[in-house]
Amino acid sequence: MEKKTVVLGVIGSDVHAVGNTILDYSLTNAGFNVVNIGVLSSQEDFINAAIETNADAIWVSSLYGHGEIDCRGMRENCEEAGLKDILLYVGGNIVVGKQDWDVVHKTFKDMGFDRVYPPGTSVEEGINDMKKDLGIA
Amino acid sequence: MEKKTVVLGVIGSDVHAVGNTILDYSLTNAGFNVVNIGVLSSQEDFINAAIETNADAIWVSSLYGHGEIDCRGMRENCEEAGLKDILLYVGGNIVVGKQDWDVVHKTFKDMGFDRVYPPGTSVEEGINDMKKDLGIA
Amino acid sequence: MELKNKRWTEEEFFKVREEVLNSWPTGKDVDLQEAVDYLKKVPEEKNFAIKLKKAKEAKVTLAQPRAGVALIPDHIELLNFLDKEGGADFLPSTIDSYTRQNRYEECEVGIEESEKAGRSLLNGFPAVNHGVKGCREVYESVNLPVQARHGTPDSRLLAEIIHAGGWTSNEGGGISYNVPYAKSVSIEKSLRDWQYCDRLVGFYEEQGITINREPFGPLTGTLVPPSMSNAIGIIEALLAAEQGVKNITVGYGQCGNLVQDVAAVRALEEQTEEYLEHYGYKDMVITTVFHQWMGGFPKDEAKAFGVISLGSIAAGLAGATKVIVKTPHEAVGIPTKEANAAGIRATKMALSMLGGQRMPDAKAIADEKAIIKAETKCILDKVLELGMGDLAIGTVKAFEQGVIDVPFAPSRYNAGKILPARDNVGCVRYLMTGNIPFSKDLLDFNRQRLEERGRYEGREVGFAMTVDDIFAVGKGTLIGRPEGK
Amino acid sequence: MELKNKRWTEEEFFKVREEVLNSWPTGKDVDLQEAVDYLKKVPEEKNFAIKLKKAKEAKVTLAQPRAGVALIPDHIELLNFLDKEGGADFLPSTIDSYTRQNRYEECEVGIEESEKAGRSLLNGFPAVNHGVKGCREVYESVNLPVQARHGTPDSRLLAEIIHAGGWTSNEGGGISYNVPYAKSVSIEKSLRDWQYCDRLVGFYEEQGITINREPFGPLTGTLVPPSMSNAIGIIEALLAAEQGVKNITVGYGQCGNLVQDVAAVRALEEQTEEYLEHYGYKDMVITTVFHQWMGGFPKDEAKAFGVISLGSIAAGLAGATKVIVKTPHEAVGIPTKEANAAGIRATKMALSMLGGQRMPDAKAIADEKAIIKAETKCILDKVLELGMGDLAIGTVKAFEQGVIDVPFAPSRYNAGKILPARDNVGCVRYLMTGNIPFSKDLLDFNRQRLEERGRYEGREVGFAMTVDDIFAVGKGTLIGRPEGK
Numbered sequence A, B: 001m002e003k004k005t006v007v008l009g010v011i012g013s014d015v016h017a018v019g020n021t022i023l024d025y026s027l028t029n030a031g032f033n034v035v036n037i038g039v040l041s042s043q044e045d046f047i048n049a050a051i052e053t054n055a056d057a058i059w060v061s062s063l064y065g066h067g068e069i070d071c072r073g074m075r076e077n078c079e080e081a082g083l084k085d086i087l088l089y090v091g092g093n094i095v096v097g098k099q100d101w102d103v104v105h106k107t108f109k110d111m112g113f114d115r116v117y118p119p120g121t122s123v124e125e126g127i128n129d130m131k132k133d134l135g136i137a
Numbered sequence C, D: 001m002e003l004k005n006k007r008w009t010e011e012e013f014f015k016v017r018e019e020v021l022n023s024w025p026t027g028k029d030v031d032l033q034e035a036v037d038y039l040k041k042v043p044e045e046k047n048f049a050i051k052l053k054k055a056k057e058a059k060v061t062l063a064q065p066r067a068g069v070a071l072i073p074d075h076i077e078l079l080n081f082l083d084k085e086g087g088a089d090f091l092p093s094t095i096d097s098y099t100r101q102n103r104y105e106e107c108e109v110g111i112e113e114s115e116k117a118g119r120s121l122l123n124g125f126p127a128v129n130h131g132v133k134g135c136r137e138v139y140e141s142v143n144l145p146v147q148a149r150h151g152t153p154d155s156r157l158l159a160e161i162i163h164a165g166g167w168t169s170n171e172g173g174g175i176s177y178n179v180p181y182a183k184s185v186s187i188e189k190s191l192r193d194w195q196y197c198d199r200l201v202g203f204y205e206e207q208g209i210t211i212n213r214e215p216f217g218p219l220t221g222t223l224v225p226p227s228m229s230n231a232i233g234i235i236e237a238l239l240a241a242e243q244g245v246k247n248i249t250v251g252y253g254q255c256g257n258l259v260q261d262v263a264a265v266r267a268l269e270e271q272t273e274e275y276l277e278h279y280g281y282k283d284m285v286i287t288t289v290f291h292q293w294m295g296g297f298p299k300d301e302a303k304a305f306g307v308i309s310l311g312s313i314a315a316g317l318a319g320a321t322k323v324i325v326k327t328p329h330e331a332v333g334i335p336t337k338e339a340n341a342a343g344i345r346a347t348k349m350a351l352s353m354l355g356g357q358r359m360p361d362a363k364a365i366a367d368e369k370a371i372i373k374a375e376t377k378c379i380l381d382k383v384l385e386l387g388m389g390d391l392a393i394g395t396v397k398a399f400e401q402g403v404i405d406v407p408f409a410p411s412r413y414n415a416g417k418i419l420p421a422r423d424n425v426g427c428v429r430y431l432m433t434g435n436i437p438f439s440k441d442l443l444d445f446n447r448q449r450l451e452e453r454g455r456y457e458g459r460e461v462g463f464a465m466t467v468d469d470i471f472a473v474g475k476g477t478l479i480g481r482p483e484g485k
């Protein structure tokens, strides 16, 4: 079976690099082709990388609290750029502060993210979900 | 002016002696005649001491959590023994656990205590109240 | 029967035993032979004594909460919560205050009222009233070793019931569960009653069942100078060993100065082992327990967490085998199970982040340890002299003469002549020395240290310091300074 | 203008300054002479630099939270809450992440949206957008000294605005606010931009106004070996001193092993003073700041309190002048003001119960301090060699060659060749040594320590250890051991 490709990065003015390093390491170990665009990445950076590498999924990390602003319109922008139905995941500390998770989850679902993860999610959980969603579980 | 007399003690099977030592010291310093019956004192002990010394007030301490059981009927027992309208104060950690103070306060008021104090009340507060209640403020 | 530090004969023991078991209906259900069989089936990981021994070997510090409620199902739920949600290593069963005074009728009332009210009106688990069956139900429903923690001058029936109930540790001792917990029980009586409890454990040891005993180190929890509590702990360990106890955990209540705390725990462990060895007690397993701050707590829960964590760290740095955990509700009332579990989690986090580190060797620690050992030795020497070699008799006389003297104790058998206060760095020292048999050097040392504080604070050394120190931690500092200092 | 470690001339400074002030409309409101007059009226107790100096003299450890929200009134409320309900000794104003990247347009959006939403959508206070007037409003509405805390590679406009706004301290530096906080800003540029910030402070010093500067010690907050962060702190202190800064607080992020933490803070303070002295900088006031654990936190609040308290105690025992406080919400998100205040209260309780105690002198501390100093010296010697005596030039080259190398830094100007891991007692050591210019002895020492751990855990020394260590504290332990170890 062909390796699936995941674009990985940290969105917005966010510089939290540690989780990104770990995700890269773990996704690679799990057999994915990882395109890591690193920290301080714009929606455009994600989308361009996904187009260039014909990616199957985009993993957006947002740690620093501005996730809500930074992720807005990402699904629409993907569609516009021709990335039809690409898997969009988001995780980290995606909003400012300790908020009701159900509300946060819904907000990001409504934005068009396929999976939305709370703080401290283990990498394995995301990987298992993605295997399911890509039909390779 | 004549010295007012306070009977002081810790009710029930309660052995917490430190607060009692401090109350004795502070009430004495504040000019009261203190009759300290100490820890492990029954309602009877309090009442007998009050009768013998013709006391103006009784300060009941309860720290260990059984205050609700130990104090029950104390007002009636005072009245029966002829201690009409003696000032009855209670303080310490008078119920089991961290409970809603309004409810606790009401319970002890309903039992006939004139003043009911929450954990960590300063001695000064009790003394000031008593001076007021005895009209010597 | 005359009090002596001598192992009871079978005859003596069984004669008293009959009386004990007849003192309340549930006593009749204790069948010693059946209990031995039952206890033989306790697996190693649920035996308190064995788990402590292993912890000592592995050089880890384990955590134990305090907890107890009136009714069996609630008590079981509480204990399992503290295991699962708190991560407790040992389970307690804190016994209610009526049981501690042997007022079992009042326990019945408490149990009934608790059933009616749907919440515990007792401040602990009335183990005697629940009997062997109730205690076994508790033991069988949990996954960790269980200990009775109380404050009972006459704990003979309680000891019979809990051990037969599968609880493999009992806290207390003839001094430590009398003087802080009773007003009018003679030392002679409580020593004798605790010889009974120890003899019972000795009996089990002879049947191949090891049970832990733990003298209550903190006493009144209020500014007890380390040498005083250490001397008492060593006496209780020696008395227990004489009755055949093999597995003993000596205890210490945090005073607050880290150097003093570490030195005190080390002195306690070393001197206990030295004295046991000197008196020829063999195959003893001595462990230590460190009690997080036992005096008045701050009401604020965040501050309480600070106090709890500092205590955990002191315990870890001292290398104590076990730490007894306080909760963020301490100043207010018996904690909810959630608050209790939170206290354990904060404790275990601090300990595991400390990762087994000990306080590095330092001259300051060695010096303080030398002082504590010297003071302790003065007390013990005098006790033995008074008893003309007999420790039990000596202890009774030592109390009469104020040679042993516990500050703020309610007991009328305690002289109450000594007063403690903190020195300028927060170590607890002897302010009024009463009849403490210290060498002149040691008396001078204590005085000098307090005078240093007096100079710094610009006031006389005296009782006002003690009063300020009593309130200090509750108000957020270690030392009770006058305002502006 | 060429980068050199040399005090900027007036001409150089004012030329750049014009450009800086024109980069965003609020820049125009900064009037340097008026600002000097304004700052002259700051009372001593609201001057950051003076309060730090006094704390050092009094040998106390003061506490400072992090906090910042988008809107002025909310920010003021927050700060006053942390003062009154938390007991903070210093106030922060954490700057939002758009400002840090000089993206002031996005800040405008964030401010507007926050106004609409009724809650802060920015992760900090956008000081540039609020301008001198906004900053003064904050300063005038609080009772404590205020500092800007951020992570801005180019903080020139921010520095102009906050100092003119009455804030008497600025955190950051050309390395410490670049490498952990940026991807593509060259070291050369950030060093130069921070020379500007330092020169500005130097200018104020010349007018008789003392302002504190604080290099950001923890860097990426993730297993940074002490000698690496100490070397960077010392470089930034020297660069600042050259520009005329007099009051500097060098910082360190808790690694977790108490001996290493205490040794690191002491080494940092001593070596900073030694180097400043050696290069002839006079009348310097050097203080230290200890950051409570900067890596991933446990989600559970009780455990977080354990981590917070351990950090406070380490800070106190090390004798740091200031401690930066985490909160029980750390793992989840920016804390509520209540959670923030709770973190401060736990911190201050632990500190005040420690009562000014220091870690007693011990060989273990001295040994670790010697190692840290030797490693630090190797790095600094090489930096100076590369710069042929010029520290700024040397620093740029040192990054190019991986002589200075910060683990997990996002910057592409950072070699990223070194990897840290904990040794068997939890000290952070160099696992992959990249191009670090250590003597063979020091390289061997690091290797041996890690191999000791490898043997204990029965696995190869390698990146798996680093990964496990990154998760360890979040999961409740210091060292990331394989299961069952």
Ligand code: B12
Pocket (backbone or CB within 6 Å): B013, B014, B015, B016, B017, B018, B019, B020, B022, B023, B059, B060, B061, B062, B063, B064, B065, B066, B089, B090, B091, B092, B093, B094, B095, B096, B097, B098, B117, B119, B120, B121, B122, B123, B125, B126, B127, C066, C094, C096, C097, C100, C123, C150, C151, C180, C181, C219, C220, C221, C222, C294, C295, C296, C297, C298, C329, C330, C331, C332, C333, C334, C335, C408, C409, C410, C470
């Ligand atoms: C020290 C202590 C002990 C020592 C007591 C030594 C002794 N003989 O004195 C020891 C270790 C022996 C002990 C034992 C027990 N304790 Co205790 N103990 C404490 C502790 C930590 C401090 C008490 C103290 O000395 N405070 C300092 C003095 C100066 O303050 P104070 O006692 O509160 O008194 C002041 C005020 O309350 C007020 N006040 C008191 N009475 C009155 C009356 C009036 C009219 C007024 C105006 C004011 C007033 O003024 C006093 C002087 O300032 C408290 C918790 C806390 N406060 O932090 C628990 C606490 C009181 N203990 C408690 C319990 C449950 C016990 C035990 C049952 C169980 C156990 N833990 O082993 C046993 C009880 C034994 C018995 N039969 O009574 C609980 C009570 C729970 C509840 N009410 O829900 C507490 C609250 C701890 C807890 N949260 O669980 N304890």
Ligand code: B12
Pocket (backbone or CB within 6 Å): A013, A014, A015, A016, A017, A018, A019, A020, A022, A023, A059, A060, A061, A062, A063, A064, A065, A066, A089, A090, A091, A092, A093, A094, A095, A096, A097, A098, A117, A119, A120, A121, A122, A123, A125, A126, A127, D066, D094, D096, D097, D100, D123, D149, D150, D151, D180, D181, D219, D220, D221, D222, D294, D295, D296, D297, D298, D329, D330, D331, D332, D333, D334, D335, D408, D409, D410, D470
């Ligand atoms: C280390 C750290 C820093 C370091 C970062 C160094 C670096 N360059 O990497 C420094 C000190 C520089 C820093 C700076 C800041 N930080 Co910071 N930081 C942290 C901290 C303590 C740990 C982060 C970390 O490394 N964790 C370890 C890694 C392995 O875990 P992780 O990052 O969470 O990633 C894992 C999971 O989240 C998950 N995951 C992540 N993304 C995704 C995506 C998918 C699809 C899936 C399935 C899973 C997944 O898998 C990852 C690997 O296991 C966290 C709090 C915490 N977690 O305890 C705060 C935290 C993230 N920081 C925070 C903030 C606010 C900041 C600052 C704005 C302010 C400040 N404190 O100075 C700046 C931001 C600068 C910027 N422009 O981004 C906030 C964010 C608040 C919020 N969201 O409400 C936090 C939560 C702290 C807090 N409670 O206030 N920080």
